[in-house]
Amino acid sequence: MLDLIQNTIDGVMIGGAYALLALGFTLTFGVMRRLNLAFGAIVLCGLYAGAAAHQALGWGLLGSIAATLAVAVAAGLYVERLCFRALAESASIAAMVSSFAIWMQLEEIAALLMPRRTYAYPALSEARPWEWAGLSLRPDQLAMAAVALGAMAALGWTLRRTRFGLAARAVATAPLAARLAGIEPARIGSAMFLLACGLGGLAGALIAAVDSQVTIKFGMWAMLKGLVAMTLGGIGSIPGAVIGGLALGVIESNAQWYLGAEWRDIVAYGLLFAVLYWRRGRERPWTNS
Amino acid sequence: MLRVGDVVTAYGQLEALKGVSVAAESGKITCLLGPNGAGKTTLMMTVTGLLKPKRGSIAFEGQELVGLSPSEIVARGVALVPENRLVFPDMSVRENLEAGAYLRRKPAEIAADLDRMFERFPRLKERAGQSAGTLSGGEQQMLAVARALMSRPRLLLMDEPSLGLAPLIVEEIFRIVAELNRDGTSIFLVEQNAHMALKVAHHFYLIEQGRVTFSGSPGQLAEDEVIQRAYLGSKRG
Ligand SMILES: Nc1ncnc2c1ncn2[C@@H]1O[C@H](COP(=O)(O)OP(=O)(O)OP(=O)(O)O)[C@@H](O)[C@H]1O
Ligand SMILES: [Mg+2]
Numbered sequence: 001m002l003d004l005i006q007n008t009i010d011g012v013m014i015g016g017a018y019a020l021l022a023l024g025f026t027l028t029f030g031v032m033r034r035l036n037l038a039f040g041a042i043v044l045c046g047l048y049a050g051a052a053a054h055q056a057l058g059w060g061l062l063g064s065i066a067a068t069l070a071v072a073v074a075a076g077l078y079v080e081r082l083c084f085r086a087l088a089e090s091a092s093i094a095a096m097v098s099s100f101a102i103w104m105q106l107e108e109i110a111a112l113l114m115p116r117r118t119y120a121y122p123a124l125s126e127a128r129p130w131e132w133a134g135l136s137l138r139p140d141q142l143a144m145a146a147v148a149l150g151a152m153a154a155l156g157w158t159l160r161r162t163r164f165g166l167a168a169r170a171v172a173t174a175p176l177a178a179r180l181a182g183i184e185p186a187r188i189g190s191a192m193f194l195l196a197c198g199l200g201g202l203a204g205a206l207i208a209a210v211d212s213q214v215t216i217k218f219g220m221w222a223m224l225k226g227l228v229a230m231t232l233g234g235i236g237s238i239p240g241a242v243i244g245g246l247a248l249g250v251i252e253s254n255a256q257w258y259l260g261a262e263w264r265d266i267v268a269y270g271l272l273f274a275v276l277y278w279r280r281g282r283e284r285p286w287t288n289s
Numbered sequence: 290m291l292r293v294g295d296v297v298t299a300y301g302q303l304e305a306l307k308g309v310s311v312a313a314e315s316g317k318i319t320c321l322l323g324p325n326g327a328g329k330t331t332l333m334m335t336v337t338g339l340l341k342p343k344r345g346s347i348a349f350e351g352q353e354l355v356g357l358s359p360s361e362i363v364a365r366g367v368a369l370v371p372e373n374r375l376v377f378p379d380m381s382v383r384e385n386l387e388a389g390a391y392l393r394r395k396p397a398e399i400a401a402d403l404d405r406m407f408e409r410f411p412r413l414k415e416r417a418g419q420s421a422g423t424l425s426g427g428e429q430q431m432l433a434v435a436r437a438l439m440s441r442p443r444l445l446l447m448d449e450p451s452l453g454l455a456p457l458i459v460e461e462i463f464r465i466v467a468e469l470n471r472d473g474t475s476i477f478l479v480e481q482n483a484h485m486a487l488k489v490a491h492h493f494y495l496i497e498q499g500r501v502t503f504s505g506s507p508g509q510l511a512e513d514e515v516i517q518r519a520y521l522g523s524k525r526g
Pocket of ligand 1: 300303305323324325326327328329330331332372481
């Protein structure tokens with residue numbers, strides 16, 4: 001029982017970051033009806049920039065996170081211009097395939113500029129875990145969960161309370177009516193795309209800071225976690241992305257504990273297929289149902 | 290006020306509008322009647338900039354609209370209540386109205402207009418916080434009208450507002466149309482319900498298979514014949 005509680009706590013912590021990754025996909029999917037397959041690579045570029053700033057310039061945690069966010073958004077701007085805006089009128093498959101090509105390109109560039117397998121990233125906190133009644137809580141993981149939660153609250157506020165949020169929800173649910181109200185879906189889509197890249201960068205920075213390092217595989221890893229979490233929560237739903245992220249974290253940490261580390265990902269992907277099969281044809285952008 | 294001249298709009302090879310010319314006069318209610326597939330919605334989408342015509346001109350208060358984006362056209366004072374209402378189902382009634390005022394920047398004026406809408410449509414006020422998807426068809430139609438009005442249009446276009454509504458609700462919608470017009474909004478209404486439309490129209494057109502086949506005032510053509518042609522098209526041998 002204690003193990004289950006401990007695993008669930010650990011799972012919720014990492015799940016907060018998964019939720020941000022899932023939101024990165026969901027936000028662009030809702031407004032643009034496109035999957036951005038370069039998402040993981042965009043996050044990777046940001047993380048490498050943060051690691052480089054740490055190593056070469058001696059920047060600390062906040063500086064590295066800022067560099068990560070800035071470069072993730074800049075890489076997002078590049079991808080958006082190249083794959084999404086240029087192909088705005090054409091089939092979404094074309095945008096998806098071209099974003100896949102950009103994924104490879106960005107990863108190659110990152111590997112060329114920084115060829116080592118791993119780079120140090122400033123640690124979130126080096127404080128020792130808190131022990132309480134047989135449970136332990138890592139302060140850095142707690143900080144990660146808190147920041148992720150704060151970012152989600154800010155996103156929720158933006159979507160509910162701002163003119164931009166109103167327009168984005170309008171575009172996601174009734175694009176034709178949105179255009180008739182004078183809202184320009186292309187502009188809202190571009191802004192949302194960059195916001196999603198920023199959130200992805202933040203999620204990546206939190207995870208890298210907990211691990212104190214980043215590897216070239218991070219892009220692929222972030223893509224998979226984000227896609228699985230989004231799918232678990234019901235493709236397209238915003239609250240679903242959050243729930244899917246948390247659920248993925250909890251399921252993974254329990255699978256790892258009870259079945260062994262090698263089962264962590266196998267269970268998660270097995271679940272992904274089960275959910276895809278069970279919910280086939282029922283994805284609805286940005287609704288709560 | 291609005292002058293559509295010889296407009297041709299096509300979907301690929303299919304010309305849905307084959308040179309349509311209609312006009313809407315300032316302060317009046319103009320109706321366009323015609324059967325399914327005649328091109329009514331296509332004309333509304335062309336005027337609002339959602340479709341680009343292959344040919345022809347659309348002048349609003351002397352300014353050319355062809356080539357402008359939908360948002361530029363809304364900003365100039367033309368708003369459409371779309372076919373099937375298309376409310377934002379997951380947004381509250383109030384948010385739907387706020388979205389209608391998207392291009393306006395003065396919060397105080399928007400708030401005043403919001404109050405005015407709630408005064409005119411008390412049912413919307415009762416349901417202000419409810420999501421629009423839970424409203425009845427008639428309420429959604431009123432919301433769609435109010436949302437379009439929130440952009441402060443000088444010309445209101447309406448695409449089949451009576452579609453799928455019970456007779457009593459249809460009467461209410463047409464009463465609102467007449468009221469809005471009395472308060473100074475010019476209206477261009479597309480309908481299949483010729484009986485109701487002829488009661489409010491100052492001028493009307495018949496459109497069949499992408500061509501205007503009649504233009505005149507109600508009474509110039511027997512209502513039976515208008516109804517016949519608006520539902521079925523004229524029987525040409
Ligand atoms: N998106 C589209 N792609 C191809 N053809 C279309 C499209 N929309 C409409 N059409 C065709 O264009 C013609 C005119 O359609 P439109 O929707 O303008 O008619 P309508 O008068 O509004 O009919 P209704 O009374 O059914 O609303 C029809 O023949 C229709 O099949
Ligand atoms: Mg129509």
